[in-house]
Amino acid sequence: AEHEQPASCPAWARSLWFAGVVLRTACNGSRKKEVPRPRQIGSPFLYNIATCCKRNFFNKIILDCERMKYPFTGLYSFCHHLGTALKKLDDKKELTFYLPEKEKDIFGLGSNVVIQHSLHKFLMPSLRGYEIWHSTFQGTSYFPSSRKIKKILTVHDLNFLYDENKSPQKKSKELKKLQNKINNSDAVVAISKFVLNDLKNHLRIEDAKTHVIY
Numbered sequence: 001a002e003h004e005q006p007a008s009c010p011a012w013a014r015s016l017w018f019a020g021v022v023l024r025t026a027c028n029g030s031r032k033k034e035v036p037r038p039r040q041i042g043s044p045f046l047y048n049i050a051t052c053c054k055r056n057f058f059n060k061i062i063l064d065c066e067r068m069k070y071p072f073t074g075l076y077s078f079c080h081h082l083g084t085a086l087k088k089l090d091d092k093k094e095l096t097f098y099l100p101e102k103e104k105d106i107f108g109l110g111s112n113v114v115i116q117h118s119l120h121k122f123l124m125p126s127l128r129g130y131e132i133w134h135s136t137f138q139g140t141s142y143f144p145s146s147r148k149i150k151k152i153l154t155v156h157d158l159n160f161l162y163d164e165n166k167s168p169q170k171k172s173k174e175l176k177k178l179q180n181k182i183n184n185s186d187a188v189v190a191i192s193k194f195v196l197n198d199l200k201n202h203l204r205i206e207d208a209k210t211h212v213i214y
Helices: 011-030 044-054 074-089 168-183 193-202
Strands: 061-064 095-100 112-115 132-135 151-153 189-192 210-212
Touching: 061 074, 151 168, 189 193, 193 210
Parallel strands: 061 095, 061 132, 095 112, 132 151, 151 189, 189 210
Antiparallel strands: none
8 A cells, every 4th residue: 555644744744754765665675573663753654764763774875866956946955855854863974965066065064975977877876885776856867777776766746748848759758767767666755646646547556665745
């Protein structure tokens, strides 16, 4: 079944819930037995965050913030808020950010950073030692093909389908590219129920790996 966050959730909590999707994926791929539930975490949907933080999974996660090369955009803000929420939980400073050169210090001096380069569209940087690549944009050109690393794909919209200036051939090509990413992802996060329904109407997607933010 799809995983949804609780209703009536403040913005800061939505960011933390989303961070929990990242961390839960790490836990599912790494632990051999169930981790005891923390005695008190304040809210049930933060359980996975609290559990994974105790197991120090941050050094296994790389967060794709390549879209932050475009300031004053929604995707810039999205990456900034998500990265900030994750970093607040990363007390050992082991989370890694994939960032354009000009934004390498956006999450603070000394943060772990892999610098984005356009050549990575054709040959990804070494991801040895990482267990999760979190892609924050469905149209990204930076997506690992290796099955050795788990992948989380965030889908914000399928607006290209409703663009009257796009030909049916181009729409079909975009759908095929997105379907390939979904097939190669371990978790797919839709930013709303509307987006998830759009995905189900136009693409093949397993309920078991879907999550809804809002």
